[in-house]
Amino acid sequence: MTIIVPEPILSDNNNSEAEAKEEGNVDGSLKLDGGFMVPDNNAFGNSFRNFFNESERHAIVMETYRRNHIYQTYEFATKMKEEYGKLDKAEMSVWECCDLLNEFVDESDPDLDEPQIEHLLQSAEAVRRDYPDEDWLHLTALIHDLGKVLLHQSFGAQPQWSTVGDTFPLGCAFDPAIVHSQFIKENPDSKNPVYSTKLGIYSESCGLDNVTMSWGHDEYMYLVAKGNDTKLPPEALFVIRFHSFYALHRDGAYTYLMNEEDKKMLKWVHIFNKYDLYSKSKVRVDLEKVKPYYLSLIDKYFPAKLRW
Numbered sequence: 558m559t560i561i562v563p564e565p566i567l568s569d570n571n572n573s574e575a576e577a578k579e580e581g582n583v584d585g586s587l588k589l590d591g592g593f594m595v596p597d598n599n600a601f602g603n604s605f606r607n608f609f610n611e612s613e614r615h616a617i618v619m620e621t622y623r624r625n626h627i628y629q630t631y632e633f634a635t636k637m638k639e640e641y642g643k644l645d646k647a648e649m650s651v652w653e654c655c656d657l658l659n660e661f662v663d664e665s666d667p668d669l670d671e672p673q674i675e676h677l678l679q680s681a682e683a684v685r686r687d688y689p690d691e692d693w694l695h696l697t698a699l700i701h702d703l704g705k706v707l708l709h710q711s712f713g714a715q716p717q718w719s720t721v722g723d724t725f726p727l728g729c730a731f732d733p734a735i736v737h738s739q740f741i742k743e744n745p746d747s748k749n750p751v752y753s754t755k756l757g758i759y760s761e762s763c764g765l766d767n768v769t770m771s772w773g774h775d776e777y778m779y780l781v782a783k784g785n786d787t788k789l790p791p792e793a794l795f796v797i798r799f800h801s802f803y804a805l806h807r808d809g810a811y812t813y814l815m816n817e818e819d820k821k822m823l824k825w826v827h828i829f830n831k832y833d834l835y836s837k838s839k840v841r842v843d844l845e846k847v848k849p850y851y852l853s854l855i856d857k858y859f860p861a862k863l864r865w
């Protein structure tokens with residue numbers, strides 16, 4: 558049964574997108590983007606996804622990407638997919654997993670230093686505001702980053718560089734659109750005679766389902782959702798799996814790997830991305846008020862306990 562909570566509830570509406578939208582408050586700091594108010598600046602006063610600005614998060618973000626780009630090889634990602642695809646590390650509900658994320662801050666993210674649970678609720682509530690009828694998309698937003706639970710000790714406390722950050726294909730040439738691509742030359746795959754060619758081990762339009770992406774929370778959560786027979790639609794799984802693939806969905810790189818199905822699905826990643834990125838703020842969601850609604854969605858789309 559789905560419990561309907563009429564309005565998404567934010568604990569503090571100061572400067573929130575919701576408030577701005579309700580009041581039609583299109584002042585200098587907000588611009589209208591297809592019904593969604595896109596703020597110009599993040600909580601630190603910088604533009605979003607600015608990886609070169611000397612902000613307080615700059616050093617840690619850069620170091621995370623440096624390691625990510627050196628160690629994410631085709632071989633590494635293949636092994637991790639195999640190991641974590643077994644789903645034999647833990648048994649818990651979706652909500653229990655949300656709770657576990659309370660202790661982690663994403664070290665690849667220049668726009669947010671709040672615990673991850675805040676980001677899950679912020680993005681889900683933002684989607685819910687603009688797409689009230691697409692409950693599957695609310696839940697997709699709530700769970701899209703749950704794969705970051707790999708950082709937790711029950712999953713071997715995986716390092717940040719193998720869990721967070723943007724993702725990119727492995728087994729073919731790295732594209733300069735990848736964030737901090739200056740570090741990629743230190744990746745052994747960049748010297749591999751096959752992997753360093755445009756198509757590498759792939760063929761034109763082979764479909765993203767056949768591409769091995771750098772390992773991280775996207776692919777892991779996709780494996781968890783699929784392996785536990787979620788009732789979420791294929792669009793949701795696609796969003797979860799490729800939401801960090803900015804080189805493609807923002808910069809249009811690697812489109813030659815996509816098939817017709819991927820091209821249709823990509824629309825949802827574009828829609829979702831606005832809520833994922835621009836909902837990041839210091840405005841906290843009132844967890845206890847929204848929890849019953851999300852529990853009802855989890856109940857609708859997932860078994861009570863999942864294998865992780």
Ligand SMILES: O[C@H]1[C@H](O)[C@@H](O)[C@H](O)[C@@H](O)[C@H]1O
Pocket residue numbers: 663665666667702721722723724800801802803
């Ligand atoms: O720093 C962020 C964060 O790790 C997100 O969860 C991921 O999806 C983004 O692609 C990345 O840039």
Ligand SMILES: [Fe+2]
Pocket residue numbers: 701702774800801
């Ligand atoms: Fe993510």
Ligand SMILES: [Fe+2]
Pocket residue numbers: 676680701702833
């Ligand atoms: Fe996210």
